[in-house]
Amino acid sequence: MIVWVIIGMAVVTAVPRFLPVFIVDKVAFPAWIDRWLNAIPYAALGALIFPGVLSVKPDAPQIGVIAGLVAILLSWMNVHIIGVVIGAIATVFLLTL
Amino acid sequence: METQALNHANDGGRFDMVRRGMFAGLPIMLGYLPIALTYGVLASRTGMSNLELTLMSVLVFAGAAQFLAVGMIAAGTGVVEIIMATFVLNFRHFVMSLSFVNRLRKMALRAKIPLTLGLTDETFTMSALYKKEAKEKHAAWFYASLILTAYASWVGGSYIGGVLGDVMPSRLSDSMGIALYAMFIGLLIPSVKKYKRIAFIAVFAMLINYCCQALGMNQGWAIVIGTIIGGSSGIWLLRDEEEEE
Numbered sequence: 001m002i003v004w005v006i007i008g009m010a011v012v013t014a015v016p017r018f019l020p021v022f023i024v025d026k027v028a029f030p031a032w033i034d035r036w037l038n039a040i041p042y043a044a045l046g047a048l049i050f051p052g053v054l055s056v057k058p059d060a061p062q063i064g065v066i067a068g069l070v071a072i073l074l075s076w077m078n079v080h081i082i083g084v085v086i087g088a089i090a091t092v093f094l095l096t097l
Numbered sequence: 098m099e100t101q102a103l104n105h106a107n108d109g110g111r112f113d114m115v116r117r118g119m120f121a122g123l124p125i126m127l128g129y130l131p132i133a134l135t136y137g138v139l140a141s142r143t144g145m146s147n148l149e150l151t152l153m154s155v156l157v158f159a160g161a162a163q164f165l166a167v168g169m170i171a172a173g174t175g176v177v178e179i180i181m182a183t184f185v186l187n188f189r190h191f192v193m194s195l196s197f198v199n200r201l202r203k204m205a206l207r208a209k210i211p212l213t214l215g216l217t218d219e220t221f222t223m224s225a226l227y228k229k230e231a232k233e234k235h236a237a238w239f240y241a242s243l244i245l246t247a248y249a250s251w252v253g254g255s256y257i258g259g260v261l262g263d264v265m266p267s268r269l270s271d272s273m274g275i276a277l278y279a280m281f282i283g284l285l286i287p288s289v290k291k292y293k294r295i296a297f298i299a300v301f302a303m304l305i306n307y308c309c310q311a312l313g314m315n316q317g318w319a320i321v322i323g324t325i326i327g328g329s330s331g332i333w334l335l336r337d338e339e340e341e342e
Binding site: 001002003004005006007008009010012013014016017018019020021023024025029032034035036037038039040041042043044045046047048049050051052053056057064067068071072074075076078080081082084085087088089090091092093096 | 123124127128131145149152153156157158159162163166170176177179180181183184187188189190191192193194195196197198199200202206209210213214216218221222225226268271272273274275276278279280281282283284285286287288290295298299300301302303305306307310319320323324325326327328329330331332334335336
């Protein structure tokens with residue numbers, strides 16, 4: 001049974017991933033669509049961060065917010081992304097002691 | 098000046114591109130490991146065998162959907178429901194893939210297809226930060242190496258998590274939930290510092306996503322809508338950046 005779950009999940013995940021290869025291959029986009037697509041990474045990051053970060057600790061959303069602010073601060077100070085991740089994990093760990 | 102230094106240190110050959118791709122993928126590797134371990138631990142607790150939980154990571158390679166599936170398997174949900182929920186949650190990769198391949202128009206189809214199969218939130222956004230590489234001769238080697246670095250840690254971490262089972266202290270694994278969000282923030286802020294208008298695009302997408310979810314929309318669709326509508330503000334905001342490229 002679980003094997004069929006895995007196969008089904010793999011198919012419905014893979015098809016949306018590779019389909020754009022054939023779409024973009026066939027059409028030339030005007031400049032404004034290029035700008036739209038170039039903005040997708042930033043929009044995706046925004047949508048992935050909030051409100052998801054509130055659910056890091058579902059019973060205490062402020063912990064996610066504080067850790068997120070620590071991540072913003074570290075990142076703003078040009079700390080390498082690995083340091084940003086470790087700093088945020090440490091923040092959650094200390095806040096939940 | 099910076100590019101001069103880079104040109105001097107890197108010859109742009111295949112091996113060099115693989116090496117640079119690995120370095121670019123390293124932060125994702127570190128972000129994935131704790132999450133993958135947690136996934137493995139949770140999946141083994143719900144009764145999935147090590148083979149099954151590792152196979153899921155090999156074939157699906159989508160963290161959020163795998164956590165959701167484990168939760169649904171534990172709850173005894175039907176096969177069709179799990180697959181449909183996965184489709185909805187992962188449909189955002191369609192939008193990301195459009196953006197990704199639009200930068201790689203010159204690359205051969207046989208190279209682009211396997212690369213898109215490795216697109217996740219993290220490999221996509223990290224790749225988007227390395228746009229200069231897309232124009233280089235061996236671009237496919239760079240992105241393949243970045244993605245495989247992330248993939249290896251996801252699959253390997255899942256398996257190790259399954260083997261370790263309950264060994265990891267739960268307080269530590271609980272604290273790891275923030276790792277991916279911190280990575281997203283760490284990916285976004287440097288771009289915001291460079292172009293303040295990017296903050297508007299991201300916050301706009303956040304608000305759309307938040308409103309859709311507050312109105313009761315499924316989280317998967319809300320992220321898709323937030324990404325598409327939020328990204329549309331780039332039509333007006335991204336002009337200068339494009340000229341600079």
